[in-house]
Amino acid sequence: MVVKYLLGNEAIAHGCLEAALDTAFGYPGTPSSEVIDTLRAWPDRESYVEWSVNEKVAYEEALASSWCGLRSIVTMKHVGLNVAADPMMTSAYTGVKGGFVVLSADDPYAHSSQNEQDSRCYAAFARIPCLDPSSVQEAHDMVRDAFSLSEEFLLPVLFRPTTRICHSKSDVNLGEVAPLNREASFEKDPRQYVVIPAHTRILHKKLNEKQSSLKKRLVELGYNRCIIRGKTGVITGGIAASYVREVISDSVSIAQIGAYPIDEQWLSEFIRSHERILVVEELAPVIEEVARQVAGLVPILGKKTGHVPFEGELSPERVAQYLHAAEILVQADYPVVPTPAGLPVRPPILCAGCMHRTAMYAIRKVFRDGIFPSDIGCYTLGLQLGVVDTTICMGASITVASGMAQAGEKHDIVCTIGDSTFLHTGIQGLLNAVYNNANITVVILDNRITAMTGHQPNPTTGVTAGGVERPAVSLEMLCRSCGVSFVETVSPSDLVQFTGVLKEAKSRSGVKVIIAKQPCVITERRAKVNRGKFMVDPNGCIGCKACIKFGCPAIELHNGLAQITDLCSGCGVCAQICPVSAISLEVKE
């Protein structure tokens, strides 16, 4: 046994390797991305690892792998499960053959997400088991054993770590990476794999029949466990269980839920041994609802009594506060300290030299009264530049744009979408917009990488997750084949040319596509591209703040004059903006 200090997602990847994982598929999404990133970088890797174009594609491929008898995992963030929900719901009916784990990473407090949905609800909806780890070590152990559980019940197993598992670190006890020895072989069985009505009715009944033995088994396996220590008790699960255990007094009972569905009889026995119960869980009242069904006369405190919030993430001090309010003993109270006031916020910002800023700056200049639907990626930070008016989910920039146009909105509608997001779920929106002749301009921000989640490759990158070179997809040809006649590719760093193309698009009707193509500045830095650094001539600067309003983090204002810092990546756009030509490339002596 080896002990290592690992990120939750690295420990999860290792757990998969210990379980002799054969195939892994996923689409990047914070906080899930490092599972596939760890697997694909694994030295002497035997398993097949893929970044797929979206979660539905990834899910179906992983499911097929399992149908061929292999152990497979598919990874995504919680909102990715919405995209994969279609195959997931019915795969519960068809069942699986090789162990199949669906990793859906939840994000309480929406650190990096558009909502706080709770994947445990999906598992209940699909009637498949869900594992909910309370620590990094448990995440490692659970995912390792999840493949056997899947094979035992012939069901997909939903594995649901949260941000504070995925992106927390711990000393982890690791086992050996197991060698692979399975061969893919699909055995035809239409009654299982072809869900025509006559088959699916039978499959649905079988799925329902698995539920009661599944519930019992999850208690037997120790995922759902309790210690009885007094007359009051706390029921908790996931990372909240770690916080509860940190703060709770030794005289209070704990039931810890690590897996769903919960065995009602087991939970009822625990509840009925107490006079009062508090349920502490993040997000949806999943445990609490089961507890209420089986509590009899025992009062259940929790979200529905206002003791625990329905939203946001928990923490030791918050849990201590909720326990205190429910008159349950805690070990220690935490100090209440005021946060320092008067500091300017420091939100994330597009990098110095990022092409998204330049593209959005130009869009704002040309389409002054425009409406700007946008999408999910680094460029969502264009909100600060006033060029992001809507963001809802992956791919919804083009569809929101065409929807507004079809509704009769009179202003120019210009939407922005990244290369990876366009390939994820943007293409259908474009096809639809052309088919129905929407009057919109689509700017594809093509930096050839899925940047925000940590630089994962996609079909525009020209390389696979495993590092194999593949021809990069042509976005121009894709757009043309959707029926777009106005497709122009131009680098935004040439501000004059880029602005010219935007103006041309503005003068035309129908669907116009502009591909703003320039590598991600982080990719360039890693490739040691050095364009030098720009500087402001203090005698030339008139303090007009035109460059400041561009919003580049490398440009600061000191005593009314602009200065360029070491963050400068040499894109030179500020020199094109400066009305008095006071910005130029620094010449080294």
Next chain:
Amino acid sequence: MSYDVLIVGIGGQGTILTSNILGEACVIEGVPVRGAETHGMAQRGGSVESQIRIGQEYGPLIPPGTADLIISFDLMEAARYCHYLKEGGQIFTSKEYVVPTSVFMQDFPAPDEYMLKGLFGDRNVTLIDARKLAEEAGSVLTQNIVLLGAASGYIPLKEQSLRDAVSKIVPKKTVELNLKAFDLGKAAGLAR
């Protein structure tokens, strides 16, 4: 009870690498450890924090008002997170700070050093000229290790474990200059 360290700065300054060194040192000594980090979008030049709890067996989050030590790579970020410090705790911070771009764009008054220091109240704060010491060590990129070295006397881990962890975590070619940065930081921390 764990010894809780909050490492703060701006995305890209090396908070994660520094917390990895502490985590690695814990593994070397066989001490349980928990950490929590900022990943994803917030890393793009935003305010970031790494929490690390030495000797902790439960969760990774440090409650405000209970941290034993804050290591900060930016004076403004030290001020932003100083309420995490417990009474009698220590803050080691770079004396420099970067003004957020939004301040310039929206014409807000930029906070000055005097105002930032005022936010610390009566907390124990040691300002380190991390840039100068890092340059002396051989690379301006070693400022995080300078500050780790400066705070190292308060961390309940052996100096050798910390040095071994630095050697293991930083890129191979930079081990020597990082160890030098650690030593220069340590001397500066002691000389305060």
